[in-house]
Amino acid sequence: MGRAIIFVLLAVLIFATLIHLSLFAGMKPELLAVFARALALSTMLAAVPVTLLWFLDRRERESPWLFAAAFLWGGCISTALALPLNNAVFKLVDDWLTHYPTLAVLLGPDAPLMIVAPLSAPIVEEIAKALGVILLFWLLRPEFDNMRDGLVYGALIGVGFTWFETALYVTKLYAKFGEPAFGLQLGMRYALFGLGGHAMFTAIFGASLGLALQTRRTWLKIAAPVVGLLLSILAHMINNALPLYAALTRVSAGKPLPDASKLPDIGFLQAFMVGSAMQLTLFVPFLVLMALAVWRSGVWERQVIREELAGEVGDSVTEDEYRAIVGDSMLRTRLVDRLHRDASAALVNAQHELAFRKRRVRDEGGDPEQDSLVAGWREDIRRLRAA
Numbered sequence: 001m002g003r004a005i006i007f008v009l010l011a012v013l014i015f016a017t018l019i020h021l022s023l024f025a026g027m028k029p030e031l032l033a034v035f036a037r038a039l040a041l042s043t044m045l046a047a048v049p050v051t052l053l054w055f056l057d058r059r060e061r062e063s064p065w066l067f068a069a070a071f072l073w074g075g076c077i078s079t080a081l082a083l084p085l086n087n088a089v090f091k092l093v094d095d096w097l098t099h100y101p102t103l104a105v106l107l108g109p110d111a112p113l114m115i116v117a118p119l120s121a122p123i124v125e126e127i128a129k130a131l132g133v134i135l136l137f138w139l140l141r142p143e144f145d146n147m148r149d150g151l152v153y154g155a156l157i158g159v160g161f162t163w164f165e166t167a168l169y170v171t172k173l174y175a176k177f178g179e180p181a182f183g184l185q186l187g188m189r190y191a192l193f194g195l196g197g198h199a200m201f202t203a204i205f206g207a208s209l210g211l212a213l214q215t216r217r218t219w220l221k222i223a224a225p226v227v228g229l230l231l232s233i234l235a236h237m238i239n240n241a242l243p244l245y246a247a248l249t250r251v252s253a254g255k256p257l258p259d260a261s262k263l264p265d266i267g268f269l270q271a272f273m274v275g276s277a278m279q280l281t282l283f284v285p286f287l288v289l290m291a292l293a294v295w296r297s298g299v300w301e302r303q304v305i306r307e308e309l310a311g312e313v314g315d316s317v318t319e320d321e322y323r324a325i326v327g328d329s330m331l332r333t334r335l336v337d338r339l340h341r342d343a344s345a346a347l348v349n350a351q352h353e354l355a356f357r358k359r360r361v362r363d364e365g366g367d368p369e370q371d372s373l374v375a376g377w378r379e380d381i382r383r384l385r386a387a
Contacts (some may be wrong), residue, residue: 005139014079023083027171034174038167041186046071046094046163049194050156056294057152059301060356061349062143065134070153071130074160074198079168081128082121089120107247108257114244122236125161128228129202132157137209142373145356146304147210148297151290154206158199162189165198172264181263187271197239197281200286204232207293214300216363235286240283298330301352308355316381317351347384353377 024032033270050071094112097104104111133154144150166189174180189197208228212221248258258264266274280287306325313322326372334348354377358368368374 012077012081012117016077019080019083019141020076023168031171031175034180035167035171038182038185039164040169041182042163042166042190044192045186046159046194048190049199051157052193052195053152053155056148059305059349060145060149060344060352062149066140066143067156068191070132070136070156071160071163074129074157074162074202075164076160078125078128078132078161079155079164081131082125084121085124086116086120089124094121107244110243114247116252118241119238121240122233125198126201126205126229126232126236128222129154129157129161129198130205133202133206133209137213142357142360144210144213145360146214146300147207147293148296148301150205150206150208150213151209151293151297152206154209155195155199156302157206158197158202158314159194161198161202162194165189174354177263179263183268184264184266187266187268187273191275191346192270192279196276200283200290201232201236201239202288204235204286205229207290207297210297211293214363227248231289235283238282259371280349296376297331301356302330304359305352305355308358309351312378314385316354316378321351342352343384347381350377350380350384354381374378 024035029037050067054067090112093116097111097115107114136153137150144153168183169189170180170182170185173185191197192200200338205225205228208224208231211228212224213226215221247257305328309317309322311327313319317325321334328334355375357371357373357377361368361371361374
């Protein structure tokens with residue numbers, strides 16, 4: 001089984017590498033230069049949502065390598081899986097429009113993209129990103145505990161997708177118009193500090209997968225991931241349908257379409273503000289859902305930590321530490337020793353890992369006292385305290 005997994009992952013990696021190499025091979029040197037600059041700017045902006053997600057994950061801090069793996073799945077693997085499928089559908093729609101020239105004239109030169117964007121991209125891209133969340137869930141099951149973990153991993157994959165896609169669209173616009181449109185693309189795609197768009201779409205699915213893991217209701221374990229994936233696709237469809245909706249509205253009102261021969265003159269700040277306002281208006285139900293997921297997952301985490309570590313007082317947890325656990329709040333995390341923050345954070349993280357592992361074993365009908373990982377975390381706590 002292990003060899004089969006490695007073989008499949010290697011095949012996916014090779015496929016993604018070939019797709020990206022073919023993409024870059026088709027770019028002229030000046031386009032590669034624009035892409036590199038856009039990717040550097042996108043990297044700087046992506047640091048903001050990644051930092052916010054790092055803060056959300058503070059009670060059970062994962063390895064930076066795991067954060068990087070989730071981010072790069074979105075940026076390198078998901079984009080490579082989605083690109084050929086989106087291009088294939090684009091060609092089919094383009095050929096289909098030749099039989100309906102009136103529709104092509106009404107929607108203008110961007111008609112194929114307007115039609116493909118809300119149909120193909122949401123399904124193809126959300127499934128490609130969801131595969132990354134499922135892979136993390138499958139391969140790193142001991143690290144995947146609840147709704148918060150799923151939300152963070154999903155959002156990271158989405159941010160990675162935005163990171164690469166933004167640079168790619170800047171390059172495409174430069175090839176079409178002779179202008180890179182850094183401000184327009186970076187501002188719109190990193191609206192809401194990078195936590196809208198792809199980050200929100202995939203976070204919806206990730207949170208639903210985490211909910212399925214932490215719940216004890218069988219029907220919810222089955223329904224949550226399915227509903228979560230459908231909601232992520234729906235949100236993506238709504239987002240991508242805006243240009244088509246705007247074009248149809250103008251046509252029905254007898255107004256001409258905007259001039260598609262030149263780019264809008266919009267800077268980064270204006271694009272960021274417009275994009276953020278648009279997403280806050282358009283995605284109210286989805287943003288409220290994500291806010292509830294963050295809040296409820298925090299409540300669940302603190303409850304599990306309090307309940308499971310109550311029996312560890314005098315061993316893995318001191319009485320003073322447990323009083324701090326009871327007093328822990330939503331926006332901060334306790335420290336054991338303020339003078340040695342790194343060691344304190346490692347100890348707190350190990351205690352939380354112990355709590356979540358005990359709850360996982362109980363939920364699966366086992367005995368935590370017989371679990372090797374529970375014993376391992378207790379030993380780590382003793383080692384950290386001694387050090």
